[in-house]
Amino acid sequence: MEYIFIIGIFLAFLFNFVNGLNDAGNSIATVVATRALRPLYALLLAAVCNIAGPFLLTTAIAKTIGTGVVVPGALTPDVLVVALFCGIFLLSVLTAKGFPISASHALIGCMVGSTIAAFGFSTVIWPDFEMIRAVALAGFFGAVCGSLFLAIIFWALKGSVRLGIIAGAVGGFSLMIVSLMAAGLLHVSGLLAIFIFIIISPTIGFLGGFFLDIVVSYIFRFSHQSARNKIFFPLQVVAGGVQAIGHGANDGLHAVGIIAALFIAGGLSEGFTAPFWVMAGSALAIGAGTVFGGWNVITKMAKGITRIRPYQGFCASSAGGLVISALTITGIPTSSTHIISGSIVGVGATRGKTAVDWKVVRDIVTTWIVTFPLAVSASAILYFIYSGVMKTSLFILNYMR
Secondary structure, three states, rough: OOOHHHHHHHHHHHHHHHHHHHHHHHHHHHHHHOOOHHHHHHHHHHHHHHHHHHHHHHHHHHHHHHHEEOHHOOOOOOHHHHHHHHHHHHHHHHHHOOOOHHHHHHHHHHHHHHHHHHOOOHEEEEHHHHHHHHHHHHHHHHHHHHHHHHHHHHHHOOOOOHHHHHHHHHHHHHHHHHHHHOOOOOOOHHHHHHHHHHHHHHHHHHHHHHHHHHHHHHHHHOHHHHHHHHHHHHHHHHHHHHHHHHHHHHOOOOOHHHHHHHHOOOOOOOOOOOOOHHHHHHHHHHHHHHOOOOOOHHHHHHHHHHHOOHHHHHHHHHHHHHHHHHHHHHOOOOOOHHHHHHHHHHHHHHHOHHOOHHHHHHHHHHHHHHHHHHHHHHHHHHHHHHHHHHHHHHHHHHHOO
16 A cells, blocks of 8 residues: 555645645735735745745644644545545635635645545544633633724724624634733634634734734835835835745645654654655645746735735735744644735725725635635545445455456
8 A cells, every 4th residue: 555655645745736826825915916026036935935934933733734633543544645635626726716715724624524534523633612612701701802992992983883893803802812822821722723713814914914004104104105115125025035934834834744644644653753855845845836826816815905005015914924923833724815815904904995805805705714614525525436436446356356
């Protein structure tokens, strides 16, 4: 069965390559939108930084993917190969359509789906009641405080109190969960972390981009636009590089986690290991994918959501890069797509709600919501087909003997 390991390693690197195609839009969207760099140079910058990312930050993401979602013993080579094949297919189709899909959620969804199809629901590491209760209580308290705070502000400014309540609830929930996790007072992991960060990631990205834009705008309020551009063009390139490093550290380690799981399944390793050649291959694969970036996704991210000025590109990239890097260090396989999309919407929203194309935002959010259940369903169906074909093939071979 050595061939299945070779196929699995190849597919793991191919998944990272396709991930780079899709997520190139995240890495360089703001740099391309403001013309701080020519598209080719922007792609090369993103590729180099994506390659560097896995080596500069932690391997916690790889460990989460390899051992924190499904019982390691259930991740057999067959299960992993089916999950990877399904994930590559989903990423390829949605990249061609121009949708910035979350590769993290697609991969984990495919792993969960094929594992359930092979061994049942018990092999998935579900959150326990205490973890769910702690998240629910903390989130509820944060949502109530946030709603009251923004409702009062919107009322004082004669704005929509209803909008203040909704925005405050989402923001308060997100900030409370992240703050408690950062302080070590709340432990959230596995599938529960993945689910709640579908809300938290874009919210934190939005808040970071929004408030950083306000601060920068205030500091440079008396500066002429041309003078501002001279300052923020180079700063935006640096911020874009930081963002790409965070992206590489988060998404670039997907293949590392899968290959580590393959080693465990094959008895080649007793626990999580990340050899240098696996790290290097994973980083090079996502870097190569970034160079050949999916331009449909790049165009939608760079120009479809809102019009971005150079200082706003700096704000969006800085906020997105810092959030991605911080969450990567914690080992939460969050979506860089969610974060940078949220930060781009945040900087656009500082100019009013009409400055953002909410139809594009709605399409992107819809893609986020359906990614995980679609990946689970598709992977489970594909595994049943694969299993049926393998059983039929073995029956025919035995019969012919």
